[in-house]
Amino acid sequence: MSRRPDLREETADAVPGPRTWSWVRGGGPPTTVAGAESAIVVLVIGARIGTLVQALPSLPGGVSSSPAPAWYVACWAAAAAASITVSVTSYRRGHALSDRAQAVDIALAVVIVLLGPWTVAVEDRIGSWEGFQPGYALSVVLSMIAMRHGGVWLAGLSAIVAAEVFYLASASETASASTIVGNLFTVIVLGVVGRGSVQYLRRVADDADEARAQASELARLREEQRAQVAIHNGAAVMHLLGDPSLDDVTRDRLLEQAQYEATRMRAYLRGVPRSHLDPDEDTSGPRPLADVVSRKCREFDDLVIEVALDLGQGVRVEPAVAEAVENALTSLLLNVRMHSGARLVVVHLDAGDDFPPTGWVLTVHDDGHGFDPAGVELGVGLREVVRGELGRHGVDVRIESTAAGGTTVTMAGAVAGFPGIDVEGTR
Amino acid sequence: MSERPTAVVVDDATVIRQSIPALMPAFDIVGSYPRVEALIAERPHADLVILDLHLVNSTQPSARQGVAAVRAVVAAGYRACVYSQEERRFVLAACLAAGATGIVSKSEPVESAQSMFLDAMAGQIVVPQAIISLMELLVRRNCITILGERQRQVLAGRARGLTYAELSRSLFLSESTLRGYWRELTLGVSRYLQETTPSDIERALGLGPGDLLDFWPGSATEPAGDSASRDWWHLR
Numbered sequence: 001m002s003r004r005p006d007l008r009e010e011t012a013d014a015v016p017g018p019r020t021w022s023w024v025r026g027g028g029p030p031t032t033v034a035g036a037e038s039a040i041v042v043l044v045i046g047a048r049i050g051t052l053v054q055a056l057p058s059l060p061g062g063v064s065s066s067p068a069p070a071w072y073v074a075c076w077a078a079a080a081a082a083s084i085t086v087s088v089t090s091y092r093r094g095h096a097l098s099d100r101a102q103a104v105d106i107a108l109a110v111v112i113v114l115l116g117p118w119t120v121a122v123e124d125r126i127g128s129w130e131g132f133q134p135g136y137a138l139s140v141v142l143s144m145i146a147m148r149h150g151g152v153w154l155a156g157l158s159a160i161v162a163a164e165v166f167y168l169a170s171a172s173e174t175a176s177a178s179t180i181v182g183n184l185f186t187v188i189v190l191g192v193v194g195r196g197s198v199q200y201l202r203r204v205a206d207d208a209d210e211a212r213a214q215a216s217e218l219a220r221l222r223e224e225q226r227a228q229v230a231i232h233n234g235a236a237v238m239h240l241l242g243d244p245s246l247d248d249v250t251r252d253r254l255l256e257q258a259q260y261e262a263t264r265m266r267a268y269l270r271g272v273p274r275s276h277l278d279p280d281e282d283t284s285g286p287r288p289l290a291d292v293v294s295r296k297c298r299e300f301d302d303l304v305i306e307v308a309l310d311l312g313q314g315v316r317v318e319p320a321v322a323e324a325v326e327n328a329l330t331s332l333l334l335n336v337r338m339h340s341g342a343r344l345v346v347v348h349l350d351a352g353d354d355f356p357p358t359g360w361v362l363t364v365h366d367d368g369h370g371f372d373p374a375g376v377e378l379g380v381g382l383r384e385v386v387r388g389e390l391g392r393h394g395v396d397v398r399i400e401s402t403a404a405g406g407t408t409v410t411m412a413g414a415v416a417g418f419p420g421i422d423v424e425g426t427r
Numbered sequence: 428m429s430e431r432p433t434a435v436v437v438d439d440a441t442v443i444r445q446s447i448p449a450l451m452p453a454f455d456i457v458g459s460y461p462r463v464e465a466l467i468a469e470r471p472h473a474d475l476v477i478l479d480l481h482l483v484n485s486t487q488p489s490a491r492q493g494v495a496a497v498r499a500v501v502a503a504g505y506r507a508c509v510y511s512q513e514e515r516r517f518v519l520a521a522c523l524a525a526g527a528t529g530i531v532s533k534s535e536p537v538e539s540a541q542s543m544f545l546d547a548m549a550g551q552i553v554v555p556q557a558i559i560s561l562m563e564l565l566v567r568r569n570c571i572t573i574l575g576e577r578q579r580q581v582l583a584g585r586a587r588g589l590t591y592a593e594l595s596r597s598l599f600l601s602e603s604t605l606r607g608y609w610r611e612l613t614l615g616v617s618r619y620l621q622e623t624t625p626s627d628i629e630r631a632l633g634l635g636p637g638d639l640l641d642f643w644p645g646s647a648t649e650p651a652g653d654s655a656s657r658d659w660w661h662l663r
Contacts, residue, residue: 306556306588310560310561346587348560353567365589367588400593402593402596406588
């Protein structure tokens with residue numbers, strides 16, 4: 001079986017880069033996995049660079065009030081470098097940094113926060129951007145939400161919270177306990193909620209990509225089925241026409257069938273129903289099923305076909321159903337002609353005892369050598385032209401066969417009309 | 428008297444008369460005749476008369492044929508099994524109405540035809556697929572109401588071409604039981620056809636008045652002149 005294409009591999013937005021601008025113009029990133037990752041990158045960049053921009057105006061004041069200005073500047077520079085590196089790298093990659101790289105980022109943030117009590121004046125540690133460490137820690141926590149591994153994320157969050165506890169404890173003389181606890185809760189709550197949101201966003205994007213892949217696969221299969229339905233009978237007729245031992249009568253019949261099948265193939269290639277290319281076809285309303293069956297059976301007069309349509313006389317079906325039944329019958333009778341070795345084929349139509357009739361059952365039985373349905377994969381004719389195509393038109397199909405015991409195909413559908421009686425919509 | 432089943436052949440084709448004994452060794456042919464009148468004149472003992480329907484030709488233009496021939500053979504006390512190329516179902520049904528025990532198509536393979544003749548010799552009604560469909564139609568139109576549920580199921584299956592083996596699997600009955608149902612069924616239908624007027628059957632089948640008169644025994648008038656050779660199934 002062929003491998004199903006994965007849209008995620010083919011998405012044009014796998015690397016956001018400059019395309020970010022096209023999102024802005026186009027209303028946001030695409031709703032794919034790659035798009036979701038890009039959106040997370042934007043969030044990370046916003047948190048990191050935004051924090052940096054907010055802290056920048058307070059840098060001179062922080063340096064001047066710091067008890068260790070050189071260390072203060074070093075810490076600030078390290079934080080700025082880390083934020084810029086994380087942002088630029090994430091942007092270029094199109095998705096967040098690896099867990100390993102983020103662990104390094106977290107470790108650096110922990111060190112910067114732990115050095116805070118020595119580099120920031122006590123009165124600046126809480127509630128001002130001179131004490132930039134809590135704000136910086138929060139930005140790192142927000143960029144951590146993109147981590148893949150839950151355990152690493154939890155360890156990182158714990159480390160930052162612990163470092164922040166240490167930092168805030170050093171400022172307990174200048175800030176109330178509620179302020180300190182509030183700051184801690186902010187880090188924890190935003191970290192947890194942010195990570196939950198990112199996980200959910202990734203799941204939605206995964207499902208969306210999966211749904212697109214399935215839809216694409218279904219469309220491909222449907223097209224394949226349509227091609228098989230359009231081509232199968234024609235291929236069988238051509239195969240039979242290639243038999244040099246054919247008698248003239250059978251050859252003439254096959255040529256008629258070939259013409260019919262050629263029209264069907266042309267209709268498929270043009271994407272229109274076959275009836276559009278056949279001027280003799282009446283598509284104005286429901287068609288008498290017995291006539292459809294009878295006409296088709298007459299095309300196979302080289303076979304011994306006993307046609308019993310009395311019990312279904314008058315039953316009309318929708319034109320599309322009539323065409324599907326016609327094609328299915330062609331396929332079945334071609335199968336009989338080519339494979340079954342049957343002596344007698346019985347085609348039987350029954351509309352039941354209700355009046356007006358609501359359903360019909362068409363049975364095609366041959367006394368050929370049959371096959372074991374459990375041990376044989378159905379060919380394109382039985383699988384697509386008979387079961388698939390009729391099924392798509394609301395006709396139930398049952399195929400029964402035994403090796404050396406003949407084959408019975410039973411089709412059951414709804415009546416679309418009956419002479420003088422409107423039974424539209426009933427079944 | 429031989430223990431093997433015996434039959435006589437009535438067929439205007441010499442080849443058929445002479446080849447059947449060689450091709451169908453399961454029974455003995457104790458006589459062969461080109462026309463019914465010769466059979467009735469000689470009246471040999473036989474379990475079955477294998478009877479062609481089309482017996483008129485240039486050497487015997489006045490031969491009795493068609494449904495009339497069936498009726499004459501049956502009236503002479505024989506079991507008659509029609510062996511013909513005739514496929515029109517109302518003509519075949521008319522033969523059953525005239526008392527034929529069976530109808531076998533000349534297109535049947537030899538082995539199959541031989542088996543059907545043996546069934547007819549054993550008293551079974553042998554009917555072709557076209558007649559089975561007609562039987563189902565008569566039953567579904569409530570012309571024949573004596574059928575039990577099982578007989579209806581067997582009839583429905585046979586009308587769709589199912590073999591006894593296939594029916595046996597779907598109805599969970601042995602093939603011999605199914606054959607028993609079929610025997611009763613065909614005897615009932617045969618009786619119905621013999622006892623019912625053509626106009627009743629016309630009504631039952633939705634045919635126009637008089638549509639069956641050309642075929643049915645006891646209803647046709649003597650054809651005259653050229654039409655006799657054209658409508659050869661008529662009574663003569």
